[in-house]
Amino acid sequence: MTTHPTGGRPGPPFDAEAARRLREALGMTPAHVAYGIWAAYGIRVAPDTVTAWERGTASPSGAELTALAGALWCAPGELLGAPRTLREHRLARGMAADDLALRIGVDPAAYARMEAAGTWTGSDRQTAELAEALRLPCRALIELTGRxxxxxxxxxxxxxxxxxxxxxxxxxxxxxxxxxxxxxxxxxxxxxxxxxxxxxxxxxxxxxxxxxxxxxxxxxxxxxxxxxxxxxx
Structure with missing residues (x-):
């Protein structure tokens, strides 16, 4: 997994081979993908950046991942490896952090802190809502909530x-x-x-x-x- 070049934070577990395979199946070039990302999401990326993602030398940010999935007509989870963190599970479901927080009844700022720290302090009800929203298997739920x-x-x-x-x-x-x-x-x-x-x-x-x-x-x-x-x- 590589670090996104514009920030020091690790990107999601991006599946470079899946991105290339999906693009080729649609008969698209990296330039087509880059244009689709800009036209639909307003995010400017160069065709060379798309190529770098497919080669595994760079990884998209969370917003870029969502836009790339849209351009390739797939779910964000299809472009990810096995999620390991709460953030990665959320990205795999294509959900924004604030949307997930509101859905499970957690203050968005508090949720952002928990996700960043990797420490879950939600109530039993919020934990159950989290599991349902992210479709977490029991093992992942226990591990992600630190129990x-x-x-x-x-x-x-x-x-x-x-x-x-x-x-x-x-x-x-x-x-x-x-x-x-x-x-x-x-x-x-x-x-x-x-x-x-x-x-x-x-x-x-x-x-x-x-x-x-x-x-x-x-x-x-x-x-x-x-x-x-x-x-x-």
């Missing part, structure tokens, strides 16, 4: 103690069907307990140290194990 550490803590508790006690708090964080969450937590509990029992019997013996290493390794990767069991939402 993955809290979820991991709950999952470790479910694996090491009574998993049934953790169904409700996990369900409050992860909007998935309750039966699926129950099955995932029960499975994690069973995997952990089985691993601990097996590690004490390796080679007919075993030790508490071996058991401890195995247990810590499992708990360190418990988020991945959880998403594997739930399908990532």
């Amino acid at each position: 993955d550490a809290k979820l991991a803590e709950l999952l470790r508790g479910a694996a090491t103690t009574r998993w049934q006690a953790y169904v409700r708090p996990v369900a409050k964080m992860v909007p998935l069907p309750k039966p699926r969450l129950q099955a995932a937590l029960q499975g994690l509990h069973g995997d952990y307990q089985g691993l601990m029992a097996a590690s004490l019997n390796w080679g007919g013996g075993g030790s508490s140290e071996e058991s401890g290493h195995a247990g810590r390794a499992f708990l360190d990767g418990i988020l991945e194990a959880f998403w594997a069991r739930t399908g990532g939402g």
Whole structure:
């Protein structure tokens, strides 16, 4: 990912190959694209800039990405790689920051600060609205709102103690069907307990140290194990 030449801020994860492929499928030249961006959006870019985007030596800004998508008759998300940040997910949906903020009931200035800092402080209702507006999978929602550490803590508790006690708090964080969450937590509990029992019997013996290493390794990767069991939402 390159930095946009007119600002120090990283651009979205632009898919240069997709831009070239879409342009060629329309029978357009870079000059046609540059003209379309100017005519429809009032943004002046040179044909050489369009070529640089397609070669991956430069990336469009957010406004340029939206204009390029319009010129190529596609959704902005078709010109992006896998979004990784809240800003990138918003750009993939072709939404302006102020529009998204108003839709989810957050002050636009407050939303801009959260997006820039990568720290989400919205309420539960606003979080649910965010997930719906950006069509976020459960895993992306948890990661983007900074709740993955809290979820991991709950999952470790479910694996090491009574998993049934953790169904409700996990369900409050992860909007998935309750039966699926129950099955995932029960499975994690069973995997952990089985691993601990097996590690004490390796080679007919075993030790508490071996058991401890195995247990810590499992708990360190418990988020991945959880998403594997739930399908990532």
